[in-house]
Amino acid sequence: MEEVFIERQKNILRIALKENNELKECFIEEESLEPSPGEIYKGVIKNIVPAIKCAFIDIGCEKNAYMYIHERYGNSQVKNGDEVLVEIMKEPILDKGPKVTSQISVPGRYVVIITYNKNINFSKKIDDNDNFKEYIMSHLNKPDDVGIMIRTNALNVEINDINKEIEELYSIYKNIVKQGCYSIKPKLLYDGGGSLGRILKDILNENTEKVICDNKEDYDFISEFIKNKSDLNIELTMYFEEENLFSYYNIEREILSLRNSKVVLPGGGNIVIDKTEAMYVIDVNSAKNIKETSIDKTALNTNLEAAKEICRQVMIRNLSGIIIIDFIDVNNYNSKKKIMNVLKDGFREDKKKTVIYPFTQLNLVQIARKRRGKSIYDYIEEDCNLCKGKGKRIKFIYISSLIKNEIIKMNRSYNIDDIYIEVNEIYQKDILGDVLSFIKLINALDKKVYVNFMENLENFKVEPLLFNSQVKKIENLKIYG
Structure with a gap:
């Protein structure tokens, strides 16, 4: 059973996917004015640099986008001043603008409208299903001027559902082209429902039983999204409590634990990220894995457990780019094959392009995973400048939100006026530098707040002060009220 939890806080969208009550994937995206992958823009070519075969394009954003030029992309004839439709492939990073392509696509649940060819194409995951392919080729209603990519979700529905979606997506595509022709300036033409729409297309499936969200606009969007989808039978629920949705369902605690670099395995071994x-x-x-009767069996058992957990951790933490795994030394070919099979199985349902390379002579495995969005670390951590080193700390705004949730929980059980907080001393300047802002962040304007800044405190603590004797002992820690 899969459950999806969707929480929106101002400009932050968080989506957690649980399978059998275990966190499987987590997406945290910042809704901003910056271009995001999948969006389609009208642009104007401002500069072409032949030496790097690259065109720089004004798409109406702060930074010009860049597009590689090559015959295989069908854009080798472009010149300065040309108006083009482009799709965002990678969001801007630091001083680098977004990467775009002129081969645009409009994705749906069962198919994707594509422009890089005019054929009927199939997902690699349904390569072996020849009967399905033959049936699709003879019954699909494909427009002449675009190609169609058949997604794996199409395996679970009737051909009428597929053709209906093609009709809907083609209408969207023609509207994009029309807007592009009549628009005077570079601008955004299509966002596909933003981050929410893009993620829902990937994670909702026939195993999804429940979706819970805390925003009315998101609720309406999801309701429309799942309507008339014959392969989906989802209970959609609106969350109304004051406490953050992720906190209420204990997802917050699981996300926070992802800061730990060490993950313990069932057999006693561990992985360190x-x-x-x-x-x-x-x-x-x-580590403590001593259950097996020989070193070789211990190494294999630990490596197999590690391979399975690594797949889960990579997806939960949204790690991307180059990932190097240093497995315990194994010289047996069959053992290496078993480990590789576990890795391949673990990433089989990964929606991001993931390539797993064979073992090197040093027993290292390299994984290349396509970047989309930021890692969990980027959203919950920030640089800590206390010691002028390169350390990280939980973001001040994030830990303030966690404290706020604890106060909300207390208010359910007690009618409290005084609150005691223990927090790491690295936040002392942030809190005491602007006490009122901190009090507003934790929603405690009607409370008296006492804060104890502790050295080397791993987490934080929030407690109600129920007796006058407790308050008198810590009167010197009072910062507000």
């Missing part, structure tokens, strides 16, 4: 400037490095250790 570290981020360098260029890549992620995952080390596999046998």
Whole structure:
């Protein structure tokens, strides 16, 4: 059973996918004015640099987009001043603008309208289903001027559902082209429902039983999205409580635990995940795994458990780019094959393009995973400048939200006026520098707040002060009220 939890806080959208009550994937996206993958823009070519075969395009945003030029992309004839329709492939990073392509696509649940060819194409995951392919080829209503990519979800529905979606998507595509022709300036033409629409297309399936969200606009969008989808039977629920949805369903705690670099495996071994400037490095250790009768069996058992957990952690944390795994040394070909099979199975349903390379002579496995969005770390951590080093801390705004949720929980059980908070001393300047802003963040304007800044405190603590004797002991810690 799969459940999807959708929480929106101002400009932050968070989506958690649980399978059998275990966190399977987590998406955190910041809704901003910056271009996002999948959006389609009208642009004007401003500059072409032949040396790097690249065109720079004004799409109406702060930074010009860049597009590689090549015959295989069908854009080798472009010149300065040309108006073009482009799709965002990668969002802007630092001083680099967004990467775009002139081969635009309009995705649906069962098919994708494509422009890079005019054929009927099939997802690689349904390559072996020849009967299905033959049936689709003879019954599909395909427009002449576009191609169609058949997605794996099409396996679960009737041909009428597929043709109906093609009709809807083609109408959207023609409207995009029309807007592009009549628009005077570069601008956004299509966003596909934004981050929410893009993610829902990937994660909702026949196993999804429940979707819970806390925003009325999102509720209406999801309701329309799942309507008349014959392969979906989803209970959609609106969440109304004051406490954050992720906190109420204990997802917040699970997300926070992802800051830990070490993950313990069922057999007693562990994996350690570290981020360098260029890549992620995952080390596999046998640690306390002493159940097997030989070193080889212990190594294989630990490696297999690690491979399975690594797939889960990579998807939950949204790790991308180059990922290097240092497995415990194994020299047996069959053992390596078993480990590779576990990795392939674990990423089989991954919607991002993931390539797993064979073992090297040093027993390392390299994974290349397509970047889309930021990792969990980017949203819950920030640089800590206290010691002028390169350390990280939980973002101040994030830990303030966690404290606020704890106060909301307390208010359910007690009618409290005084609150005691323990927090790491690295937040002392943030809190005491603007006490009123902090009090507003934690929604405690009607309380008396006492804060104890602790050295090397791993987490934080929030407690109600129920007795006068408690208040008198910590009167010197009072910051508000």
